[in-house]
Amino acid sequence: MRLLVVEDEARLANALRRGLQAEGFAVDLASDGEQGLRLAREGGYDAVVLDVMLPGLSGYRVCERLRAEDNWVPVLMLSAKDGEYDQADGLDVGADDYLTKPFSFVVLVARLRALLRRAAPPRPAVLSAGDLTLDPASRQVRRGADPVPLTAREYAVLELLLRRAGQVVSKTDILRHVWDAHDDGDPNVVEVYVGYLRRKIDTPYGRRAVQTVRGAGYRLAADGG
Amino acid sequence: MRLLVVEDEARLANALRRGLQAEGFAVDLASDGEQGLRLAREGGYDAVVLDVMLPGLSGYRVCERLRAEDNWVPVLMLSAKDGEYDQADGLDVGADDYLTKPFSFVVLVARLRALLRRAAPPRPAVLSAGDLTLDPASRQVRRGADPVPLTAREYAVLELLLRRAGQVVSKTDILRHVWDAHDDGDPNVVEVYVGYLRRKIDTPYGRRAVQTVRGAGYRLAADGG
DNA sequence: AGGCATGCTGTGAGGACGCTGAGAGTCACA
DNA sequence: TGTGACTCTCAGCGTCCTCACAGCATGCCT
Numbered sequence A, B: 001m002r003l004l005v006v007e008d009e010a011r012l013a014n015a016l017r018r019g020l021q022a023e024g025f026a027v028d029l030a031s032d033g034e035q036g037l038r039l040a041r042e043g044g045y046d047a048v049v050l051d052v053m054l055p056g057l058s059g060y061r062v063c064e065r066l067r068a069e070d071n072w073v074p075v076l077m078l079s080a081k082d083g084e085y086d087q088a089d090g091l092d093v094g095a096d097d098y099l100t101k102p103f104s105f106v107v108l109v110a111r112l113r114a115l116l117r118r119a120a121p122p123r124p125a126v127l128s129a130g131d132l133t134l135d136p137a138s139r140q141v142r143r144g145a146d147p148v149p150l151t152a153r154e155y156a157v158l159e160l161l162l163r164r165a166g167q168v169v170s171k172t173d174i175l176r177h178v179w180d181a182h183d184d185g186d187p188n189v190v191e192v193y194v195g196y197l198r199r200k201i202d203t204p205y206g207r208r209a210v211q212t213v214r215g216a217g218y219r220l221a222a223d224g225g
Numbered sequence C: 001a002g003g004c005a006t007g008c009t010g011t012g013a014g015g016a017c018g019c020t021g022a023g024a025g026t027c028a029c030a
Numbered sequence D: 001t002g003t004g005a006c007t008c009t010c011a012g013c014g015t016c017c018t019c020a021c022a023g024c025a026t027g028c029c030t
Helices: A010-022 A033-042 A059-068 A084-092 A105-119 A152-163 A171-179 A188-201 B010-022 B033-042 B059-068 B084-092 B105-119 B152-163 B171-179 B188-205
Strands: A002-006 A026-030 A047-051 A075-079 A097-100 A127-129 A132-135 A140-143 A146-148 A210-213 A217-220 B002-006 B026-030 B047-051 B075-079 B097-100 B127-129 B132-135 B140-143 B210-213 B217-220
Touching: A002 A010, A002 A033, A010 A026, A010 A105, A026 A033, A033 A047, A033 A059, A047 A059, A047 A105, A059 A075, A075 A105, A097 A105, A127 A152, A132 A152, A152 A171, A152 A188, A152 A217, A171 A188, A171 A217, A188 A210, B002 B010, B002 B033, B010 B026, B010 B105, B026 B033, B033 B047, B033 B059, B047 B059, B047 B105, B059 B075, B075 B105, B097 B105, B127 B152, B132 B152, B140 B188, B152 B171, B152 B188, B152 B217, B171 B188, B171 B217, B188 B210
Parallel strands: A002 A026, A002 A047, A047 A075, A075 A097, B002 B026, B002 B047, B047 B075, B075 B097
Antiparallel strands: A127 A132, A132 A140, A140 A146, A210 A217, B127 B132, B132 B140, B210 B217
8 A cells, every 4th residue: 555645844744654664554754745745646645644734735735636627636634723614714625524633543543454454355366376366346267368258156165265275175065155055965965066056167277276175175277277 | 426434324315325326326224234235235336334333243244244245336434433443454354445433424425426437437439349339328229330229128138249359248148237236137038138239239230249158148359240 | 095075067947037029097188 | 197208027938157066186195
């Protein structure tokens, strides 16, 4: 997660950088409005922490211009003012959140995380192993560039195996997750569906992604076979 | 914009309802955590204003459960506590913003608007997939240059599919968004309307924009078929 | 090698799923 | 009151999926 911190007071700016880096963010600094605007325009930031009182271009203006240019990077404003109307103003020029100085670092981080969580739509990541990919959103499976049509059951089995790529998954585990059979399912169904899967994602490509571990279960090769 | 306000103190609850209605929101009230959770689960709200101190289920728990159920409706928490750690806690259970009592109504509304603006990502004026376009402003749908007349329901279904172009949308999801049936709608209506849509935007053009994903739902091809 | 356990696969029945035409109910409007 | 547009239910049909079964192949042990 890359952050841009626009803050003219050097001591605070450096404290923020160190603190945020310790929290695992990559941090760039800008010390005035012009520079902040320039960097923010170049994009690539997941969020911007923007002081209101800046030499040259104020934080309000920076935010306003970004929004006018259709740049919707999440912005968290910082200000010494704390009148309620100032806050409302900040939010009205398009900031996503607002903190008044002095603020607590803990709160800053919590609010930043909330902002980032909201900005990144909860789109589940694409699962992959080598050139085998599965996109839960579109429910599409591919071997390289080839789309591979799977039935609902086949898809469910593959998804489970991919989520545990490299690990052995027992048949009863698969039964529980895909068939929600509690204990008394016939493991042969699993064998049948593993067979179907292999015929679609392995055999035509001369690969061996789905491996049998005799007596234990199946393992999806982490490199896709 | 529909809001759910979960607040047990009747005077405050009614004041909020009146004030927010005056700002143009449609407001539902819940007076305890259980009821709030139930209503929020049913969906259909654009945001939830959630008091922390509630009889029965606390606001923290309500929010936590919603998130655990993958319900990402924007939540603004209200609390009398104002320790910084309480705030961080609130944000950590998945709230999107946090106000401490006593709060200013002006700030509440400004923050709500910021929340809603964030939740509704800046929409491109026109939704499109390949040469299939839908302009929400004029409610005009076109295949290439041809205008395609759609009924209200057909339009609503297509809009939903276009907003999630490339992703699989389940029938129950469509039922919830277009019919606001909560759980018990008959999925056949969806099948019927998908049929109507196809006869208007696909069949006459020999295209296949609306794809069936057996056992999962429908997907609008990102390239318009 | 022999015997047993484990895993694989072809076949086919039954059923779930999705699509469609017919028609009833509702509403707005002339 | 009649007409037309729209919405939705229902039942029938075809397709595809799922799964049980049985025979076969393979691996492992004595």
